[in-house]
Amino acid sequence: MGKDVLEAQTIFKPLRVSQSDMMQKVPLTDVSIGDKIKVEKEGREYTGILMPTHRFSGDRIITLKLDNGYNIGLKVTDEERVVLLEKGGDIERKSVDLPSINEDLPKISILATGGTIASYVDYRTGAVHPAQTEDDMIYSNPELAQRCFPSVEVLFSKLSEDIEPNEWILIADSIIKEFQAGAEGVVVAHGTDTMGYTSAALSFLLDDLPGPVVLVGSQRSSDRPSSDANLNLLAAVEVAKSDISGVYVVMHENLDDNRCSIHMGTKVRKMHTSRRDSFKSVNKEPVGWVDPEERIVKVEGVPCRNKKEPKRIGCINGDVSMIYVHPGMDEGLLLNGSEGVVLVGTGLGHVPTRVISTVKELIDEGVPVVVTSQCLHGTVNCNVYSSGRMLAEVGVIPGKDMLPETALVKLMWALTLDDKVEDIMETNVAGEFSERRW
Amino acid sequence: MVDYQELGLKVGLEIHQQLDTNKLFCSCPSEMVDEIGKELVRFLRPTASELGEVDKAALMEARKGLHFKYQCPQKSSCLVEMDEEPPQGPDPNAMELALKMAMMVNASVVDEVHFMRKIVIDGSNTSGFQRTGLIATDGELVIDGNRIGISPICLEEDAGRKVESKGKEKTYRLDRLGIPLIELATGPDIKTPEEAKHVAQYIGGLLRATRSVKRGIGTIREDVNISIAEGARVEIKGVQELKMLPTYIENEVERQLMLIEKMRSLKDREAKVSGKVYHLTDLFKECSSKIVKSSLKNGKGVYGIKLKGFNGTLRGEEGKALLGPELAAYAKTAGVGGIFHSDELPAYGIESVECEAVVNELDMEGEDAFVLVVDEEKRAKDALEQVKIRAILAMKGVPEETRNAVEDGSTVFLRPISGGARMYPETDIPPYPINPGYLEGLELPETPDEKIKRFKKEYGLNKQQSGQLFRKGYDLLFEDMMKEGIDPSIASNMLLHTYPELSKEGYEPDDLLDEVVKEVLTRVKNGEFAKEGIPKVLGLILEGNSVDESISKAGLEVVDDHEVRNVIKTIIENRKDFVQERGMGAMGPLMGVVMKEFRGKVDGKKLSGILKEEIEKWCS
């Protein structure tokens, strides 16, 4: 056996190291990812480039990219001979000429927090990498340079389910900095799972915004030519350039790739696991729409761009829990030591009658309890049925037609302010509830 | 007669067969429907990284700036086809079929199938890629004594069905998207156009033997790779009619020979493609051509280039297509309707005055040619750039390209051949492990050779008949008929003789449903009419009659034995002198008379039996 013939043991030693993306690397002593190798197996030969092993691959399976472009999984045990044919170079991104930046265009800050919207694809491995720099972002979306003078900052790179409430403050403070540095608008690229929570948080935390803050995400991964990432991002930029102020979410209006809806930051919710139009305004129409191709932004009933000095009000107390009410629920769940509780009640905002005494116990201890409805659509009303009246009597704060998630975020915020929590919760701070519905 | 061996013809086939299972990555039925359903409008956008790979094909598609409309019939598409939901794991039945096929062609199955995304941005896939997985490699078959390599064997999803193409909008229906396809590629081992047909027939037979593939037009499609020694690899996509396969190959060889010949004469003449695009609108102000007139009225212009040394290479005598259509096809990729060139002018209302003016303006000499485009400035210039690219390629011989099969046996340019680099892993589908124990447990259908032998033995057919039944794709139907107790020679005679005769008369016997044909032969078996009536009955069915109507219209209602005997007795009685004189020798001549009376209604054998009995009776 020559020097370039490797034992299976060598290839798999040490076997797997976990990594955050789907593809994990097989650490090898003599052979590395990207090398051209030959596997002799049961009298046949397979020649190809060694690729990172798929996380879900079976034991001792290597991934080989054949000359025809296909990847295959081959089991390599001590029976097989693996021959190194040629060392490969590092897997590198092809350099592409980036469009030049025009500083005369409106300056728009893009804050990346993670998610597929702010990522690019390594087409050899299929792995999606988070955008790290301005160039990464423009590399994937060269049209940005024709529409604005983009300034990209990567705040962090997280799946949105991993974003914690204290990070909302970091985002809020960064937005203020960007406006202070002359940005006309700020786009926040965000994972979609918790984008509604973040948009609500920013709506409460930020005050006196001079221009728009636009959260945007992508439902269909950016590693596909059909991704909604580009259209959404360009739409968000158009809204960020427009003459409005406030916090908004901009996402596909329907399954067509032509318009995006502009949602108020406190009234928007992800309503579908995968569709590109999963973001919907609840208990309110979207405040407008944008056609990124024609560069048209139509809005109604929103504040205008102004010369105010943006500032942050309050902070976030993450110690609030949200409890989904259901038949057979354990009232003990309420006594979890949180500093505030949001109940997602049934119907008009109800809980089982047997739970009400526990709610009273909490409120008597000084823990604010807000009730919202799992119907999502419509308002909470504690005056219609007896269980509602009993809740009102023990001092539950009605969440009106607020989304449960918005109520949660608002309570986290209200707990950090000097005013009475109950008063804040009943004040319409950022359009989070409305008096009229139809 | 072209000597393909001498030209170094090499042909490889890629056979795509739709499977009769659910769709590959969702639970929709694999059914084509008339329903349109809701419609979506989408764009596809290759990202910088894909284009970074310098993929000629992707670039050319992207340049067209198209948008796509998708019809989403509820019956056979769901959010997966709309690219609004991640795919589910591959359909286990489709996977099993692909593995069976791999085993039947003696290929090596991989240990894990990794589905890939093959970038396709012509809109036929909503996602912008086709999902495909390599199942096995290194198979081989021996067909007509020649070894044909089969590799790779892949399982992939079919594309959306193109319904309409209008300007910058292409419409697809999603019923076809996601139907599982087995793709089998042969090596470039096929040496003649006829052999290609045999190989395709053989592999088609293997696929049918699984009894789980779709039948009918469009359910099996072949891409053909063709090259000759001095030419280049050209891929012809989407051949649907197997019998046309040799024609496509013959025509492509002819086209490559033409391109090689033109390359030589262009070299001899020191042909050159000049860079300058001339604005010639002023020369056409008085032009009487309708196209030119209306274009100029709409603010368009006439633009042209000179092709030095190209005179007579664009179009031959009697309008024979030479390089002209090749240049036009490239121009069309820029969105123009076509080109005018000097080999075809004056014509189309463009007169010699204008041609001479162009010749002067372009400072042309005897061997030079010109190409004109009438359109908006930018589009016209883009188109002429494409013409230049193609003209330069013409000086180098045959360019590698992908062409679309047209029904008449010709082909049209689609795009430069796509490289192998457009694939990356489908991260939404985990690797699919293939357990060796599972493979060993698969029950494989018999091979064509085994089947042909068995037909000979079991049904008393000769080798030619069994072979033909298989090649023409009737083997399964034939076997079904045998299970119902139909006479083998009646069945094979119908399939191999009656069918071609019906075709000659202009019928389409392959449109007959298997159930209907079986019904007809069962009626014959039950003695409802005689086998001689089959052609007439089938003809009537093909004209739209039911089986009952056809039998009755053919005048083939049952005649009972008693009546037959009576008629025969009368015939003998009427010719008693003749019968007396000849005795049993009258049998032959009388049989003619009897047949005339009963053809198709009563089996011939039976008639002769009764006639014989009656003559014997009469004589004694």
Ligand SMILES: [Zn+2]
């Ligand atoms: Zn489906």
